[in-house]
Amino acid sequence: MKKLVGYITAALPENNFTVDLALNMKDAGVDILELGIPFTDPVADGPVIEKANLIALKNGFKLKDLFEVSSKIAPEMKTLWMGYANPFYHYGIEKFFAKAQEFGIKGAIVPDFPFEESLKYNKLASHYEQALISFVAPTHSENRIKKVVEHSKEFVYMVAYAGITGSGVEEDLSDIIDNVRKYTKTPLYIGFGVDEKTAKAKAKNVDGVIVGSAFVKHLIDDSLSNSEKIQRITAIAKEIKEKINE
Template sequence: MNRLQQLFAEKKQNLLSIYFTAGHPALNTTVDIAEALEKAGADFLEIGFPYSDPIADGPTIQDSSLTALNNGMNLNVLFEELADLRKRVTIPVLLMGYSNPMIQYGVERFCKKAAEVGVDGVIVPDLPMYEYEKLYSNNFADNNLSNIFLVTPQTAADRICKIDGLSNSFIYLLSSASITGKALDLNDTVDTYFKRIEDMQLKNPTIVGFGIAGKAAFDKACQYNSGAIVGSAFVKYLNSTKDYLAGIPEFIGQFKG
């Protein structure tokens, strides 16, 4: 098992994942932020590799990607930064981004390099399931990387079952069909959606992302799922202070306090 699979085997509830964009707010801070998040109590991390056209992201993460690109971040630089990752960080780490830079880098090369630096999984929202299954699944398997699929409120049951069969760690459950950054509506519709997925009794746990901006949303997600992902709220926090490393424990305490 990779670290991600071990985590889900050992802990079933209230898992907190944090997303941040590599190269934002500054270049060469990726591992510093990751280490601070682990010390503060995050259960696993998602490090975004920036792209010029992040179609699934709202303004906050789009701006962080632009800042990162302007700072000189790319996959070559990221893998150089992550060379020391496992000397300082023990929790599972995923890379999250779009298919264009991954394919340009070379998927086989990308997977080998990710495994080499200690990455446990990859989230690529715009990678079609059939392309993953037919073209790239062996690259992921050969390097012990989990590929994380996304499910939305509109995803059909048969597709969800197909995703469940192809998954080996967790399924990323989008709280809505919106882009990142839109606050989760704590209403009956969300309860119905989460309950419908829960009742399917999937073999893989589900983690909720998009709109988890405070403890109420985190608790709602954890009521039906194994945990939740905080992205835009953390990126906003990084933008709010120059001394962001010192304030990370307080930020994490909002969700795990």
């Protein structure tokens, strides 16, 4: 059974909604939740998730909101924190890992951590039972992939193209998939540009898909009520989970 990882922005529009949405996503087939930490400059994300980040910050998001929703979600479904390096450094990386362990969070996705930088924190992350998710991209050489994936835990995040999330670019990923498989047995999930239309094709030869913008675009749709947002997002989750496992 191929896995579905779903990203949502924490505390958007508010904490109780985030908890309700996450648990409904679990029921709809989402296996792992990426709980996004709002940040002013989400460099790896496209305009949809960037807008969601800015709205959450404008609404007054604080790390205490992340901790509150995490304490209610993580005991019910596998949850990772997705955020940028600045909040981790500002709060203190070890303190972040300790908080994550306290709530049952399984790891962190930090797209602007250079690989060499993340190596310094692998031992610390392991001490707090956290995984630092490894990224591979179409621009990586076989030697680079070997170095990255030999430290991988939970899953390897394969970037579908060189760019930002939410784009519709297509690239031939067969070589990168072969190289990842050569050097690790860690599951390989593909992200960037995955939605209900592309999921089936993108899931070919990998172990799962990572979906963000396709969900978040409904979070920031002011024409929808909160219940309608949950209905739209869970319907998409169900469709994607079915398509990747056809």
